[in-house]
Amino acid sequence: MAPKHPPRAGRGGRDLEVNPIFTREPLTVPRYRLPAGEMEPSTAYQVVHDELMLDGNARLNLATFVSTWAEPEARVLMAECEAKNMIDKDEYPRTAELELRCVRMLARLWNADDPHHAVGCSTTGSSEAAMLGGLALKRRWRERRRAAGEPADRPNLVMGVNVQICWEKFANYFEVEPRYVPMEGDRYHLGAREAVELCDENTIGVVAVLGSTFDGSYEPVADIAAALDDLQARTGLDVPIHVDGASGAMIAPFLDPDLLWDFRLPRVASINTSGHKYGLVMPGVGWALWRDEEALPDDLVFHVNYLGGDMPTFALNFSRPGAQVVAQYYNFLRLGFDGYRRVQQTCRDVATRLATEIDGLYPFYKLTGGGDLPVFAFRVREDFDGFTVYDVSAALRESGWLVPAYSFPENRTDLDVLRVVVRNGFGHDLAELFMDDLRRTTLRLRSQKQPHRDPRQASGFAHGAEPKKVQARKV
Numbered sequence: 001m002a003p004k005h006p007p008r009a010g011r012g013g014r015d016l017e018v019n020p021i022f023t024r025e026p027l028t029v030p031r032y033r034l035p036a037g038e039m040e041p042s043t044a045y046q047v048v049h050d051e052l053m054l055d056g057n058a059r060l061n062l063a064t065f066v067s068t069w070a071e072p073e074a075r076v077l078m079a080e081c082e083a084k085n086m087i088d089k090d091e092y093p094r095t096a097e098l099e100l101r102c103v104r105m106l107a108r109l110w111n112a113d114d115p116h117h118a119v120g121c122s123t124t125g126s127s128e129a130a131m132l133g134g135l136a137l138k139r140r141w142r143e144r145r146r147a148a149g150e151p152a153d154r155p156n157l158v159m160g161v162n163v164q165i166c167w168e169k170f171a172n173y174f175e176v177e178p179r180y181v182p183m184e185g186d187r188y189h190l191g192a193r194e195a196v197e198l199c200d201e202n203t204i205g206v207v208a209v210l211g212s213t214f215d216g217s218y219e220p221v222a223d224i225a226a227a228l229d230d231l232q233a234r235t236g237l238d239v240p241i242h243v244d245g246a247s248g249a250m251i252a253p254f255l256d257p258d259l260l261w262d263f264r265l266p267r268v269a270s271i272n273t274s275g276h277k278y279g280l281v282m283p284g285v286g287w288a289l290w291r292d293e294e295a296l297p298d299d300l301v302f303h304v305n306y307l308g309g310d311m312p313t314f315a316l317n318f319s320r321p322g323a324q325v326v327a328q329y330y331n332f333l334r335l336g337f338d339g340y341r342r343v344q345q346t347c348r349d350v351a352t353r354l355a356t357e358i359d360g361l362y363p364f365y366k367l368t369g370g371g372d373l374p375v376f377a378f379r380v381r382e383d384f385d386g387f388t389v390y391d392v393s394a395a396l397r398e399s400g401w402l403v404p405a406y407s408f409p410e411n412r413t414d415l416d417v418l419r420v421v422v423r424n425g426f427g428h429d430l431a432e433l434f435m436d437d438l439r440r441t442t443l444r445l446r447s448q449k450q451p452h453r454d455p456r457q458a459s460g461f462a463h464g465a466e467p468k469k470v471q472a473r474k475v
Contacts, residue, residue, distance in 0.1 A: 056402050062420045062434075063404040065213070065247055065277045065375075066284075069425030074330050078282065078323035086122065086322040087313070095322040098329040105332055106287055109253045110262040110271055119296050120289035121315055122275070122325050126246035127166035128316050129272035129288035132300075133242040134170045136270060136290065137205035139297040140240070150201070158198045158239075159207035160190030161409045162214045164246065167207060176204065183412040188215050188367075192223040196231050205240045205269070210248030210261055214408060215368040215419070216351075216375030218248055221261035221268070228267055240269035240295075246286075247373050250278035254341040255348060256372075269295045275328045278344065278373075280335075280424055285324035343424050347374035350431050351422040357435055361442060367417055374422040379415065387445040389418045390453035392438075395445060399437040407455055416455065 015028050029035065029047055058068040070078075081095065089096035099122050107118030123129040138155055145152035156177035159167055163180075171178035181194040189212045199206070206228065208221045221243060228239050243249065243261060250273055252259050262268060268291065275285035290296040301314045335343065351370030355378065359366040363384035370376040380389055393405035408415040422431075 056397075057400050059425060059430075060400045061402040062422075062426070063402050065274070065421055065423070067276050067280055067282055067423060067425075069423075070280070070282050070327070071334070073334075074282075074327045077330055078327050081323040081326045082321050084322040086320050086325060087318050092322060095326060099322075099325045102325065102328050102332060103287070103289065106273070107263075107289055110249065110289065112263045112289070112291065114292070118289060119291075119293055120287060121313075122328075123272075123286040123288055123315055124317050124320055125276060125284045125286040126244070126272050126274035127164070127169075127286070129274075129286040130164075130166050130242075130244055130246075131170045131173075131316060132288045132314065133244075133270040133272050133290075134167070134176070134205075134207075135174060135300060136296050137240060137242060138174060138176060139300060140269075140295070141202075141204040143297065154202045155204045156198075156200070156202050157204055157207065158195050160195075160209065160212070160219065162189050162212045163207055163209055163244065164213055167244070177202075179203075182410045183408060188212065188408070188412070189217055189219045190224070192220055192227040195224050196227045199228070199231060199237060199239050201237060203237070203239050205242050207242050207244055208261075210243055210245040210252060211373040211375070213375075215377040215417075216370060216373035216421075217368055218252070218259070218261070218372040222259075222265060225265045225267040239267075241265070241267050243268055243271045245271050245273045247274065247277050247375075249273035250280075250340070251344050251348075251373055254337065254344050263291055275324065278347075278423075279328060280331050280340075280343065281324050281327045283324070285328055344374070346427065347422045347424060350374065350426065350428055351376055351420070353428070354420060354422070354431050354435070358438070361439065363446075364442075367415070370422065375419065377417040377419045379417045385451070387448050388451040388453055389416045390455065391445055391448070391451055392418060392441060394453055395441045396437065399441075401434060401437060 014032065015030050027039070027043075061068060084092045084095055086092075086095065086099070102122065103120040104115050104118055107115035107120065112118050123132065134157065137157070141155060142152040154177065155175075156179050157167070157171060158179045158181070161180040161182050168178060170176065179198045181190050181198060183189070190208060195206050206224060208219045208224050210218050210221065212219065221241065225241060228241065232238050245252075245261075249262075249271055252261060262271060270288065270290045272286060272288045273279065275281045275287055276283040279285070279287075296314065348370060351374035355366045355369045355376040358364050358378050363381045363386075364378050365381055367377040367379055368375075380387070380392075389405040393403050396403050403418050403420060405416065405418050407413050408417065
């Protein structure tokens, strides 16, 4: 009896006809339903592999902050630990111990008073870590208000309009009024005076970003803390700071040791960072740390009887792989302080060099120079109307480069920019190739009589630089 074969897709069908192993007969693979039966592992692999070839090259992705390169030894460790569930601390005690060591190393790096008894945890990324920091701020504020016999039903959070989208999500999910400080003139992030003007008795905290995704600049954490100190002296309002150090918290300790932004400032209650950004780990891992136990309300800590052990946990996620935490510890052990310093310095050197070269290439000029985060933004000069940044972004894709183009938020929507993120693995050699392609692209685009693309034709990938609607008011 002849074997039965799956029916072929008709004209216009969405099923996929493939012949991945050349000695085999063609077969039809459904895209949006389960196949009727099994297929050979090698066939399934080839089908998936071939489609993924149409993705962009991660190493040429200058949009993302996420690490796209890792040493072979780190990859081996991650493969060895991919089956370990990070939440099963009773079953994987050594993985749990490595997580604790990472927390203490970060606490020391960020100048906590007592690093050995630091309060913190790993997360799936800086977004989850930021939400934990925000939740702690809200709970602490609510407890103070209730203890004083005051209403606690209208919490607000003050931040710059440039914050990452996770803060907008936090405000939405946990019913906190977001008070965004808009950009003004050449101030592209939160200012100290502007932050204080939006604070009142219902403010749970101020978010200060150490490395804006819009342009790579640090926000003035120390100035914001000083302004809040003055506010408390004048009004009695005690407003803490959460530092969103998704990128900068793994840059500043190594390259800007004298910069005051961390737990050396008494007003900083908590800090988050991404291990999978400038922590140099493949995605996804983040870290959340608090100044002390008082900064993390006890009612956010759950004691779970899980698989035979009592386990305190205060992360939002439960089951997740331990591989990234192990890779973070590997990087800390492998590179040490000086290794991280050299990696981050190289990234900054590449960024500042690229920014300078682009600034000298007509018709571009740099908005920022890569001197904080190794990230910079540049735009087309105002007196040039032959093409837009959106034309440049689309043209660079033809050579494989992924460079986002986007508009700034209120009140600088007149700014359309391109942004370059320099990460470990994007060295001076790739920077030279990028500049060669940018020069060729620019020369070709200058032959256009008019722009072909505007924000409506933008690809949509801004990686944290999404615009937000400013609804904050002065109080």
